[in-house]
Amino acid sequence: MTISRRDLIKFGVAAGTALSIPSVLRAQTTDARTVRMVKNGDLSVFDPTLTTANITADHGAAVYDTLFALDSKFMPQPQMIGKWGVSDDKMTYTFELRDGLGWHDGTPVTAADCVASIRRWAQVTPGGQLIMARTADISKKDDKTFTISLKEPLGLLINILADIATPCMFMMREKDANLPATEQVTANIGSGPFRFNHALAKPGASFTYDRNEKYLPRKEPSNGLAGGKIVNVDRVIWNNIADQQTAFAAVQAGEIDYLQSPPMDLLSEIESDPNLQLTILDKAGSDYVLRMNHLQKPFNNVKARQAMLHLIDQEAFLRVVSPDPKYSRTVTSIFGNETPVSNDENTGWFKKGGDPEKAKELLKEAGYAGEKVVVLQATNVSEYNNISQLLANTLRKIGVNAELAPSDWGGIVARRANKGPIEGGGWSIFVTDEADYSLGNPLTTSFLLANGDKGWFGWPKNDEFETLRAKWADVETLDERKALARGMQRVWWDFVGDVRLGQQASPILHRKALSGLIGIPNIRPMWNMQKAS
Known part of the structure; x- marks a missing residue:
């Protein structure tokens, strides 16, 4: 018997617990000094210098x-x-x-x-x-x-x-x-407010963080990521539950306190539950980004990349991750929607519904001859999973030989570093996202690099863009930065460094007993939060 999400809610907490929650969670008892969380994806890289993955940054912050x-x-x-x-x-x-x-x-x-x-x-x-x-x-x-x-x-x-x-x-x-930045640090010994519990680490299932009793916080009040990092709980456990329905049932039953990506099609039902709360921690949200491999066919040809720019129907992609439009909007600026340097330079390509005929024309000009296009599909990150499936179907409709390569997020993180051809384990496209806030600073975000194989995954290269980006550190006024941003965006959309799929400011789900969550882009800190008994 298949139980739908809505049936699960109708049957109530008891049915949800009995049918969907893993036995390892059912065996646990609730504890006001322990917080259990379900994060986006799985933690496979522990070195926060080695990857841009946000789950690793959260690990680093702890x-x-x-x-x-x-x-x-x-x-x-x-x-x-x-x-x-x-x-x-x-x-x-x-x-x-x-x-x-x-x-x-x-x-x-x-x-x-x-x-x-x-x-x-x-x-x-x-x-x-x-x-x-x-x-x-x-x-x-x-x-x-x-x-x-x-x-x-x-x-x-x-x-x-x-x-x-x-x-x-x-x-x-x-x-x-002293280890090279390309070699992972695995000791997990820091000076932060939490200790990583190696003895309780269960890769693929859960990771445990214990309060660092010797941590001496600053005396200033907590303020964003600054101020005193006061830890009010003894232990935080990250449970790896890939299925949203299962994770949601666990939150309903009180076995999980925090779910980073709740089922977006059930928000109205969640809002009616007196024990649950939806909270937007990053008001500007994130921009979904389609990264193409500039080093390999077909996207080593600018015409093929331009085809992708015209193909994408942003509203369609946003619907598969956020059915409620109040949480999402289209985005045409490489600097995001909410940053001071967001602009509309060279955005004539944007068309409601996309332009598949233009995309087919550009692919023909690129000399596309049916080469396989491999789309990396993160099956345990629901947003990436849904976007990847829609993308593959959209590509097939215009005659592209698109093939999904499913794996967990950890597998994507490993494979996207491969610069080689498909036959050698390479890739063509993967979907990711970046905080809208971070896109406002081209000096620090990896998404706005165009320095080729020295840059971030996809490895776009454009010397004119890099020359403009280098000037950012020396301009002193906002008006100067706005002018520079327009020039950079003009160049970016000409050579198509990547493709944007829309902006989403989605809520996290937590039980009302959990409070004190800090809202900031990119990082979800675990200090300051409290759990009522």
Whole structure:
């Protein structure tokens, strides 16, 4: 017998629990000091420097700490830093760590740890690479103090250090940070407010985080990611439940406290449940992005990429992830909808319903000859799963030999790094998303790189765009940035670095007993939250 989502609600909590909730959850008892969460996807990469995956950034925010943090108004505030200063010529920055910082292994955090962490992070992030290009030296002065000496001015230095575009800059022990940025750190020993419980780690099933009793929070009130990171629970468990219906039933039954992606077609029913609450933690939401492999056929041809731009019916794609239109809208700017530099330059390609005939014409001009187009399909992230299936069907309707390659999100993260052809395990397209907020800063988001195989997955390359992007660090006014953004967007949509599928600000689902959730783009911190008994 197949039980639909609506039937599950009608049958009530008892039926939902008995029929849909895994036995491992049914065996658990509720505990006011333990929070159980279901995140988007599965945690397969534990090193927050190694990937842009948001679930790894959430892991990083729990286990590690940062030098600076953004408050609720997106202003950088000291976090691990006790005090800092800059020389009169703005070329030397001096940072002193605050008292009480210690690693989970019992050793103290030192300036040498921070220097090594900055250098490792800078190898793989756009903002870090900019810092290193303008830096003469990063060195420790003593155990608690280090300096960044510039060879060129960089007024945005502190903003870049605090930025939340993934990979974020988390501090690691020197011996971990000395590993190449392409080699995963697996120790999971940080100085953050939670300890990773290795003994209870069950890959594919659950991961456990325990309150770090020795963590010394800042004295300021919690404010965005800044201020005191007060942990009010003893343990947080991430349960990996790929099926939304099963996860929702577990929340209804009180076996799960937090579900990051609730079933969007059941929001009205959720709202009627007195024990459940929907909360939008990131008001601007995220923009869905279609990344194409620029290194391999057919998308190494600009005409084929332009075909994708004309093919997409954004409203159709948004309907499969967000049936209620109040949570979504179309997006035509590479800088998102809500950022100060969002604009309408070179957006004549956008057409309600898409333009499949134009897409077929462009594919013909590209010389497309029926080559297989592999669409990576993340089966355990419902939004990506639904979008990928619609995309494959849409491509087939215009004669593209589209093939889905299903796997969990961890498999996508691994395979998307393959630059080779389909025959060698490569790929053609994958779907992802980026916080609308982060798209407003081309210095730090990996999505707005066009530096070829040195850049982010898909590896778009355009020298004119990169020349314009390089100017961003030196313009001083918003009007100058707006003008620069228009020029960048004109170039981007000509060579089609990627394709946008729409913007969604979707709610998370939690039981009303869980409060104190922090709303910020990209990261879902676990401090500050409380669970009533």
